Amino acid sequence: MRVALFITCVNDTLFPGTGRAVVTLLRRLGCDVDFPRAQTCCGQMHVNTGYPEEGRRLARHFVDVFAEYDAVVAPSGSCAAMVREQYPRLARTPAVPASITAGAPADLITGTLPPSAEETAAPGARERPRPGSFAEEVAATVPKVHELSEFLVDVLGVTDVGAYFPHRVTYHPTCHSLRALRLGDRPTRLLEQVRGLELVPLPGADECCGFGGTFAVKNPAISAAMCADKVHNVATTGAEVLCAADNSCLMHIGGTLSRQRTGVRIMHLAEILAATETGDHGVVRG
Numbered sequence: 582m583r584v585a586l587f588i589t590c591v592n593d594t595l596f597p598g599t600g601r602a603v604v605t606l607l608r609r610l611g612c613d614v615d616f617p618r619a620q621t622c623c624g625q626m627h628v629n630t631g632y633p634e635e636g637r638r639l640a641r642h643f644v645d646v647f648a649e650y651d652a653v654v655a656p657s658g659s660c661a662a663m664v665r666e667q668y669p670r671l672a673r674t675p676a677v678p679a680s681i682t683a684g685a686p687a688d689l690i691t692g693t694l695p696p697s698a699e700e701t702a703a704p705g706a707r708e709r710p711r712p713g714s715f716a717e718e719v720a721a722t723v724p725k726v727h728e729l730s731e732f733l734v735d736v737l738g739v740t741d742v743g744a745y746f747p748h749r750v751t752y753h754p755t756c757h758s759l760r761a762l763r764l765g766d767r768p769t770r771l772l773e774q775v776r777g778l779e780l781v782p783l784p785g786a787d788e789c790c791g792f793g794g795t796f797a798v799k800n801p802a803i804s805a806a807m808c809a810d811k812v813h814n815v816a817t818t819g820a821e822v823l824c825a826a827d828n829s830c831l832m833h834i835g836g837t838l839s840r841q842r843t844g845v846r847i848m849h850l851a852e853i854l855a856a857t858e859t860g861d862h863g864v865v866r867g
Contacts, residue, residue, distance in 0.1 A: 658758030
């Protein structure tokens, strides 16, 4: 199986060790892993802040880069959800002329895409994408995009990946992983099979940490209060490590954990699953 790593912006710029861990893990499981250098941002920030046309162009580029692969794996529930949820809508929405997007705010520049004709059509009357259209290319590519734990459990059919990590760990299911991708217990099933690992439940696990991409920038006081609640809950577990499938949320929570000198470290799911008794990728970030 020819697999492409979709690294995502946050991982590529701030947490490159996560990408290396994904490659180590997938190769250990027999996958042929490529890293397409032409890949860029998925466009989530653009769409969320009211620039759907820019998001549409990035979706077009994503398809050009990844369409040829058997599977595309992302160590991010957030970016995988962007591709799966928004790309089909972007592909069905007519392109907006540059003369509109470059001027004053228009109705389309709202951060929320308008429903397409297909979405508002009566059940049974929905049309399939036209052959050869952008929508058809997106429809063919999107099903091949998987968040890491989905790919391991659903595609490769494994929960024991041969990992060893002798630490007390608690798991934070990020909002996109929980509500958009509906990962369910896939990440914890993987963690439960890691030798030496003690998995402890996180109180209020399904509550948002307050990051939410630009939400943390636009609403810093609310975001900080939500993160303080999350950190309090993490501290009550007695865990050494807080694990998640999104480094963006870990970065947000980790900042407060560090400032409060809790001693709890953050670590992406991929890095724990890539860790072995020989110590490769077993370095825990502070």
